[in-house]
Amino acid sequence: MKKIIxxxxxxxxxxxxxxxxxxxxxxxxxxxxxxxxFLNENTGWAVGDGGVVLKTIxxxxxxxxxxxxxxxxxxxxxxxxxSNYIYFAGWFETIIKSTxxxxxWIVIRNGTAGQGSSYDGLYFINxxxxxxCGTGQKVLSTKDGGAxxxxxxxxxxxxxxxxxxxxxxxxICGDGVVFKTTNxxxxxxxxxxxxxxxxxxxxxxxxxxxxxxxxxxxxxxxYYSPDFGESWVVTDTISDVGIIGNAFxxxxxxxAGGGLxxxxxxxxxxxxxxxxxxxxxxxxPILSIEFINNLTGWYVSGxxxxxKTTTGGQTLVNISNQNRYLNTDFKLYQNYPNPFNPLTTxxxxxxxxxxxxxxxxxxxxxxxxxxxxxxxYKKGKYxxxxxxxxxxxxxxxxxxxxxxxxxxxRMILIK
Numbered sequence: 505m506k507k508i509i510x511x512x513x514x515x516x517x518x519x520x521x522x523x524x525x526x527x528x529x530x531x532x533x534x535x536x537x538x539x540x541x542f543l544n545e546n547t548g549w550a551v552g553d554g555g556v557v558l559k560t561i562x563x564x565x566x567x568x569x570x571x572x573x574x575x576x577x578x579x580x581x582x583x584x585x586x587s588n589y590i591y592f593a594g595w596f597e598t599i600i601k602s603t604x605x606x607x608x609w610i611v612i613r614n615g616t617a618g619q620g621s622s623y624d625g626l627y628f629i630n631x632x633x634x635x636x637c638g639t640g641q642k643v644l645s646t647k648d649g650g651a652x653x654x655x656x657x658x659x660x661x662x663x664x665x666x667x668x669x670x671x672x673x674x675x676i677c678g679d680g681v682v683f684k685t686t687n688x689x690x691x692x693x694x695x696x697x698x699x700x701x702x703x704x705x706x707x708x709x710x711x712x713x714x715x716x717x718x719x720x721x722x723x724x725x726x727y728y729s730p731d732f733g734e735s736w737v738v739t740d741t742i743s744d745v746g747i748i749g750n751a752f753x754x755x756x757x758x759x760a761g762g763g764l765x766x767x768x769x770x771x772x773x774x775x776x777x778x779x780x781x782x783x784x785x786x787x788x789p790i791l792s793i794e795f796i797n798n799l800t801g802w803y804v805s806g807x808x809x810x811x812k813t814t815t816g817g818q819t820l821v822n823i824s825n826q827n828r829y830l831n832t833d834f835k836l837y838q839n840y841p842n843p844f845n846p847l848t849t850x851x852x853x854x855x856x857x858x859x860x861x862x863x864x865x866x867x868x869x870x871x872x873x874x875x876x877x878x879x880x881y882k883k884g885k886y887x888x889x890x891x892x893x894x895x896x897x898x899x900x901x902x903x904x905x906x907x908x909x910x911x912x913x914r915m916i917l918i919k
Contacts, residue, residue, distance in 0.1 A: 525818035526767075526782040529564040529802075529810045537804035539792045543584045548794070549606075550804055551579035551592050559606055564802060564812050570606045573614055574598050580624045580638075581665075589631040591650075595622035599636060601650060612650035625665040627674070635689055637663035637676050645689045658683060658692050667709040667716075675733050677706035677718050684733040695733040698870070699725075708792070710750045710758060717774050719747035719760055725910060726760070726774050737901055738865065739774040741910045749803060751793040759817070761790025761803055769817055775914065781818045782811060836904045836911040839890070843916040846893040850875075852904050853885040862888065865901040872900065892917050 531537065535553035542548035550558040550567070555574040558567045572592075579594035591601045597615025602608060621640030628634030636644040639662050642655045661679035668674035676683045676692065680703040683692040697706075697718065704720030711717075716729040719742065726739045726747075745763035752758035758774060761767040765788050767780040788806030795801035799816045837851040854860060859880050864872040875890055890902075897919045903912040 525815050526780070526811045526813050529567065529812055531558060531567050531804075531808045531810045532569055533558070533808040535808055536806045537791065537808060537810065538579065539581045540794045540802055540804045540810070541582055541584050542794050542796050542802065543587060545796055545800055547584075547587065548802065549582050549584060549590060549592075550792075550810065551582045551594070552804075552808070553578055555579060555594075557582075557592065557606070564810060567810065572600060572606075572609050573611050574600055576617065577614075578622075580622075581626050583626050583628050583634070585628055585631045589628075591626055591628055591634065593623035593626045593636055593638070596620055597622075599623060599626070599644075599650060603631075610650075612653075624662065625676070627666045627668050629668055629671060633671060635666050635668065635674060637666045637678075639663075643676065643689055643692070656689055656692065664705070664707045665709045667711050669711065669713070669732060673732060675709050675711070675716060677709050679703070679705050682706060682709070682718055682733060682736075695729075695736065697727050697736045698738065698865070700871075707748045708750050710752045712752050712755055715752070715755045715773070717750060717752060717758065719750055721746040721748055721762065726777075728774050738903060738910070738912045740770075740777055740912055742768050742777045749790050749793045751795055751801070753795045753798045753801075757798055757816075759793050759795065759801065759803070761793060761805075763787075763789050765790060765805060767803065767817075769819060775912075778819045834906055834909065834911070836902075836913055838913055839902065839915045843918045844892070845917065845919050846891055846895075848890050848892070848915060850888045850890055850902060851885065852888075854881060854883060854906055857882045858907060861905045863903050863905070864890075864895075865903060866898065875902075 537550050537552035540550040546563050548560050555577045557570045557572050559570050560567050577594045577598050582592040584590050588605050593599050596617050597613045597620035599612040601610050623636050623638035626636040632649045633647050641659050642657050644653050644655050646653050663676050663678040666676045672688050674685050682695045682697050684695045685692045706718040707721050714732045719726045725741050727736045728739045729736045747760045747762040750760040756773050758770045765786050767782050768777040769780050770777045790803050790805045793803040800814050802812045804810050834855050835853045839848045839850045859878045861877045862875040899916050901912050
């Protein structure tokens with residue numbers, strides 16, 4: 505009998521491994537890994553606690569711990585220029601680069617542990633020109649590979665991530681805000697993400713050309729900009745766990761992950777998310793995600809975990825973007841008809857009796873009107889008729905707020 509049970513267990517384990525869409529790789533470390541980046545399908549780098557710098561040249565089949573001058577430091581970000589030039593940054597004035605693929609390292613800054621500013625994000629558009637952000641209310645920039653560094657003060661809290669689309673236009677996200685520059689970082693201005701006064705912490709900027717997404721690490725509302733931070737809209741609320749890492753493959757397909765090792769995927773530009781079947785449920789947070797095409801990607805998490813997919817992942821069946829511990833009957837449906845003029849119907853379902861609000865916003869996130877506000881509804885499914893006769897033609901966001909959760913969809917009014 506024991507032998508039969510063992511054989512059945514072995515067969516089940518083998519089947520699970522053979523069908524897994526996210527496969528754990530051997531990182532050779534158990535420290536938290538905070539960032540991962542790939543140059544191509546073979547060459548990639550990851551950094552983490554204790555000054556750990558990992559490199560692979562075979563897609564992650566083998567990861568090698570690369571000695572470097574930042575031993576013992578917490579390393580937060582790495583950026584690959586080409587097969588030779590690599591920069592990484594971390595806490596306590598740590599900025600280091602290599603010009604020979606990691607065979608040797610050049611110290612730009614390497615301060616004493618516990619002292620000075622700490623750096624969380626960096627981005628280089630070529631081997632010489634780049635920007636670095638973190639604590640200390642300043643953004644660093646260099647045009648000569650770190651030989652000289654300029655700084656611009658941004659009177660804010662921690663700045664977590666930075667991205668430039670060219671030598672002039674860049675974005676920085678941080679504690680409750682996204683800043684933008686159009687003059688290479690000489691000046692920054694608040695891009696006015698429509699948080700409605702809620703203090704989200706944005707950890708990562710995901711960008712594909714002019715399309716940009718950020719997600720809150722508290723209550724993870726997702727914000728989307730179609731014009732590189734000039735305007736923002738609310739797209740969705742992913743789950744009940746804070747989102748830390750996110751990445752988009754193109755303007756439609758993206759991934760986001762965070763607490764409790766939960767991973768989510770969108771195929772419509774962030775307007776709906778579904779949970780991924782990563783097959784490795786534990787409590788380590790997903791901290792960084794990297795994709796080189798719509799099939800091949802990696803993510804890193806706490807305790808040294810690296811996972812890879814070559815199939816674009818796998819969505820869990822019948823699991824949507826709602827809190828897995830909440831009745832998944834909380835839903836907001838697509839309005840119908842859509843497009844409409846001027847009447848349409850909005851359906852929603854709530855799992856528990858509660859006060860809810862249904863609001864209309866424009867694409868810039870500006871509040872237009874409430875269909876109803878803080879009205880008490882019993883558990884069940886409802887249909888609400890909406891007359892948009894007073895509104896001009898355009899694309900609008902309708903958003904339902906239930907307890908601490910917000911769910912949003914787009915609708916099109918054509919007159």
